[in-house]
Amino acid sequence: MEIKEQKREADLLRFITCGSVDDGKSTLIGRLLYDTKTIFEDQLQNIERTSQMRGEEYVNLALLTDGLRAEREQGITIDVAYRYFATPRRKFIMADTPGHIQYTRNMVTGASTANLAVVLVDARKGVIEQTCRHTFITSLLKIDHIILCVNKMDLVDYSQEVYEKIKIDFQNFISRLDIADVRYVPVSALQGDNIVNKSTKMPWYEGSTLLYMLENVHLGSDLNHVDARFPVQYVLRPQSNEYHDFRGYAGRVEGGVFKPGDEVLVLPSGFTSTVKAIETFDGPVAEAFAPMSVVITLNDEIDISRGDMLVKPNNQPEISQDLEVMVCWMSEKPLVKGKKYIIRHTTKEAKCLVKDIRYKMNINTLHKIEDDLNIGLNDIGRITLRTTLPLFYDDYRKNSGTGSLILVDEFTNETVAAAIIL
Amino acid sequence: MYSYKLSYLKQLEAESIFLIREAVAQFENPVLLFSGGKDSIVMAHLARKAFWPSKLPFPMLHVDTGHNFPETIEFRDYLVNKIGARLIVRTVQESIDNGLAQEEKGPNPSRNGLQTITLLSAIEEFKFDAAFGGARRDEEKARAKERFFSHRDEFGQWDPKNQRPELWHLYNGRKNVGEHFRVFPLSNWTELDIWQYIASENLEIPSIYFSHQREIVNRQGVLLAKSEYISLLKNEQYEEQTVRFRTVGDMTCTGAVFSPANTIEDIIAEVAAARVTERAARADDQRSEAAMEDRKKQGYF
Numbered sequence: 001m002e003i004k005e006q007k008r009e010a011d012l013l014r015f016i017t018c019g020s021v022d023d024g025k026s027t028l029i030g031r032l033l034y035d036t037k038t039i040f041e042d043q044l045q046n047i048e049r050t051s052q053m054r055g056e057e058y059v060n061l062a063l064l065t066d067g068l069r070a071e072r073e074q075g076i077t078i079d080v081a082y083r084y085f086a087t088p089r090r091k092f093i094m095a096d097t098p099g100h101i102q103y104t105r106n107m108v109t110g111a112s113t114a115n116l117a118v119v120l121v122d123a124r125k126g127v128i129e130q131t132c133r134h135t136f137i138t139s140l141l142k143i144d145h146i147i148l149c150v151n152k153m154d155l156v157d158y159s160q161e162v163y164e165k166i167k168i169d170f171q172n173f174i175s176r177l178d179i180a181d182v183r184y185v186p187v188s189a190l191q192g193d194n195i196v197n198k199s200t201k202m203p204w205y206e207g208s209t210l211l212y213m214l215e216n217v218h219l220g221s222d223l224n225h226v227d228a229r230f231p232v233q234y235v236l237r238p239q240s241n242e243y244h245d246f247r248g249y250a251g252r253v254e255g256g257v258f259k260p261g262d263e264v265l266v267l268p269s270g271f272t273s274t275v276k277a278i279e280t281f282d283g284p285v286a287e288a289f290a291p292m293s294v295v296i297t298l299n300d301e302i303d304i305s306r307g308d309m310l311v312k313p314n315n316q317p318e319i320s321q322d323l324e325v326m327v328c329w330m331s332e333k334p335l336v337k338g339k340k341y342i343i344r345h346t347t348k349e350a351k352c353l354v355k356d357i358r359y360k361m362n363i364n365t366l367h368k369i370e371d372d373l374n375i376g377l378n379d380i381g382r383i384t385l386r387t388t389l390p391l392f393y394d395d396y397r398k399n400s401g402t403g404s405l406i407l408v409d410e411f412t413n414e415t416v417a418a419a420i421i422l
Numbered sequence: 423m424y425s426y427k428l429s430y431l432k433q434l435e436a437e438s439i440f441l442i443r444e445a446v447a448q449f450e451n452p453v454l455l456f457s458g459g460k461d462s463i464v465m466a467h468l469a470r471k472a473f474w475p476s477k478l479p480f481p482m483l484h485v486d487t488g489h490n491f492p493e494t495i496e497f498r499d500y501l502v503n504k505i506g507a508r509l510i511v512r513t514v515q516e517s518i519d520n521g522l523a524q525e526e527k528g529p530n531p532s533r534n535g536l537q538t539i540t541l542l543s544a545i546e547e548f549k550f551d552a553a554f555g556g557a558r559r560d561e562e563k564a565r566a567k568e569r570f571f572s573h574r575d576e577f578g579q580w581d582p583k584n585q586r587p588e589l590w591h592l593y594n595g596r597k598n599v600g601e602h603f604r605v606f607p608l609s610n611w612t613e614l615d616i617w618q619y620i621a622s623e624n625l626e627i628p629s630i631y632f633s634h635q636r637e638i639v640n641r642q643g644v645l646l647a648k649s650e651y652i653s654l655l656k657n658e659q660y661e662e663q664t665v666r667f668r669t670v671g672d673m674t675c676t677g678a679v680f681s682p683a684n685t686i687e688d689i690i691a692e693v694a695a696a697r698v699t700e701r702a703a704r705a706d707d708q709r710s711e712a713a714m715e716d717r718k719k720q721g722y723f
Contacts, residue, residue: 012433082559082610091430108587233440251443279474281474293437306447
C-alpha cells in the first residue's frame with residue numbers, strides 16, 4: 001500500500017546515456033539496474049548462464065540491455081533501448097543510446113525526449129570525438145543537465161589526477177556550449193564504484209554517487225506553460241443523439257494554459273472564438289496545460305481541421321513559409337539542395353524545398369565549415385527551407401514541441417532528418 | 423505558486439492518448455489487437471478516452487489460438503459488448519485448416535508461434551494498415567527496442583536494424599502499399615504502472631488474475647494449468663494449488679504463479695515486490711535466448 005502511494009506521487013526523470021563505443025554504457029546501466037535491485041532473478045540467471053557459456057570472467061551486465069541478436073554477437077549496442085526503474089524518490093525512463101558513430105541518429109532519437117544526459121568517458125582515453133559529438137547534440141537539443149561519468153576508474157588505479165585532467169578537458173570543451181548544469185563523477189561501472197554505492201577506493205572524491213545525482217537533480221519544468229499552443233490533432237464529430245451537435249478538437253497542449261472563456265485565435269484562418277469547455281472522458285476540466293491530451297470545444301462554429309492551431313490573440317507564434325533550421329542528417333543518402341522533402345511539424349504535414357545550405361558544423365572544434373557543404377549521415381548543419389504551406393512555430397529554445405520538425409524522403413518514406421527551428 | 427504538473431500515471435495516459443489519436447489520424451484502416459488480457463484492457467480504455475464522446479473509430483481483432491482460458495474469452499465478449507465495439511475473431515484453427523499453418527508436435531504443442539500466421543492473414547484480409555498492440559518495453563529485452571510506430575514490410579516483418587528514428591513526438595507513419603505499422607501506445611508503461619492504472623481507473627479484469635484454486639502441473643518450473651491441450655509426461659501429475667496468472671495467453675505456455683492475491687491492491691503489492699519478471703512464467707520465451715526477437719521479426723506482435 002505504501003509503495004503504491006509513494007510511486008504514484010513520484011516524479012519522472014527521462015535521461016539518456018551516451019558516450020563512445022566500449023566506454024561501458026551498457027555495463028553502467030546494468031550496474032544501475034542491478035544495484036537498484038531492478039534486475040529480476042530470471043534475468044540475472046539468464047545472463048549468468050550466457051556469460052558462463054561465453055567464458056567471460058564476470059557476469060556481463062551489458063547482456064541485460066543488448067537485447068538484439070546482432071548486438072550480443074558483436075558486443076555493441078546498435079539501437080536505442082528504453083529501460084525503466086524507480087526509487088522511492090523518482091521514476092526513471094532511461095534511453096540507452098549507441099555510441100557507435102554509425103548510429104548517431106539513434107542517439108538523437110533518445111536525446112529528443114530527455115531531461116538529462118549521462119555522458120560516459122573511458123578514463124584511459126579521456127575526452128574524444130564521440131564525447132564531443134554527443135555533448136554537442138545534447139546542448140543543441142536543449143538538455144539542461146549533463147553528468148559526465150568518468151568510467152573505468154579501476155583501470156587507472158582510481159587516480160585522482162586522471163580524473164581531474166579529464167574534467168578540465170571537458171570543461172574546456174563545454175565552455176563554448178550553452179549548458180546550464182554540468183556535474184562530474186568518477187565511477188567504475190564494472191566494480192560498482194560510485195554508481196549506487198559510494199566507492200571506498202576514491203576517498204579523494206567528495207561528491208555524490210550517480211544515482212544520488214539522478215534522484216536529486218532539480219527538474220524545473222522543461223515544458224512551456226506561458227505561450228498557449230494547441231495543434232489540432234483530430235476533429236471529433238460523434239454522430240449520436242446524445243452528442244448531436246458536438247464538435248470537439250482533440251489534441252495535446254504544446255504550451256501555455258487554456259481555460260473555458262479564454263479568447264482563442266485559429267491559425268491559419270485567423271477567426272477568433274472563445275473556449276466553451278475543455279472536455280475529457282472523465283468530465284470537463286478547469287484548465288489544460290502541456291502535456292495534457294484533451295478535447296477543446298468553442299463557442300462558434302469555425303472550419304478547423306488537423307494541422308490547424310489554437311493560440312491566444314495576444315501571443316502568436318511565428319508564421320512563415322521560410323525556415324532557418326539546424327538539421328541532424330539521418331540517412332545514408334546525403335541532403336540534396338533543391339530537393340523536395342516531406343516535412344512533419346506538430347500535427348501538420350507539408351512539403352518543403354531545401355533552398356540553401358549555410359554551413360556544416362565541425363563538431364570537434366565547433367567551427368562552421370563553409371567550404372564543404374555536403375551534409376551526409378550523422379552530419380549537423382544549418383539550412384533554409386521553403387515550405388508549401390505556412391507553418392506556425394516557435395524558436396526551439398522557447399518550445400521544443402512547436403520548434404522541432406522532421407524531414408521524410410517522399411520516395412522511401414524514411415525519416416531523413418531531425419531539425420530544430422532557429 | 424501553482425505548479426502545472428501531471429502525476430506520472432497521468433503523463434503516461436496523456437502520451438498514450440496522443441499516440442492513439444495520432445495513429446488514427448495518419449492511417450486509413452487501423453485495428454486494435456485485443457486478447458482480453460490486462461494490457462489490452464488498458465489499451466481499450468485509453469482508446470475510449472482518446473475518442474470520447476465518439477465511439478472507437480476502429481474494430482478490435484482477437485487472434486484466437488483456440489487454447490484460451492475460458493474466463494478470458496467470456497470477459498472479452500463482456501467488455502466488447504459493454505463498450506459497444508466491433509470485434510473480429512480470427513482463429514489459428516482456420517489457418518491450420520487452410521493449410522497456412524501446421525500444428526506443433528510433441529508433449530507440449532503450442533500455438534503461440536502460429537498466431538503470427540493468423541494475425542498476418544487477418545491484416546491482409548481486412549487490409550489493416552495499422553495494428554495497435556499492448557506490448558510494453560519493460561516486458562522483454564527485444565521489446566525494449568521497439569518504437570511506438572513500428573514499420574513492417576509487405577511480409578509483416580520487423581527489421582530491428584532499420585527502424586525509423588522517433589524524434590520528439592513526431593511520428594512518421596508513411597508507408598508503401600502492402601506495408602503496415604504496429605503501434606504500441608503502452609511502450610513506456612511497466613507492469614506496475616498497468617496495475618496502478620487499473621486500480622486508479624477502477625477497470626474490470628478477468629478472474630484468472632486473482633488468486634484461485636486450480637489443478638496445475640509443474641513442468642520445468644512453469645506451472646501449467648490442467649487443460650485438454652497438454653498431456654502429462656511420465657512421472658508428472660496434476661496437483662491442486664492456490665495460484666493466479668500474471669499474464670494471460672495461450673493455456674499451453676502461460677504459467678501460473680503461487681499467490682494469495684485477492685484484490686487489485688494485493689496484486690500491486692505482489693508485483694512491486696516480485697523477484698522474477700512476468701514473462702518468467704512464459705514457456706514460449708524460454709525456448710531460446712532470442713525467442714521474442716525471432717518471433718517479432720516474423721511478424722509476431
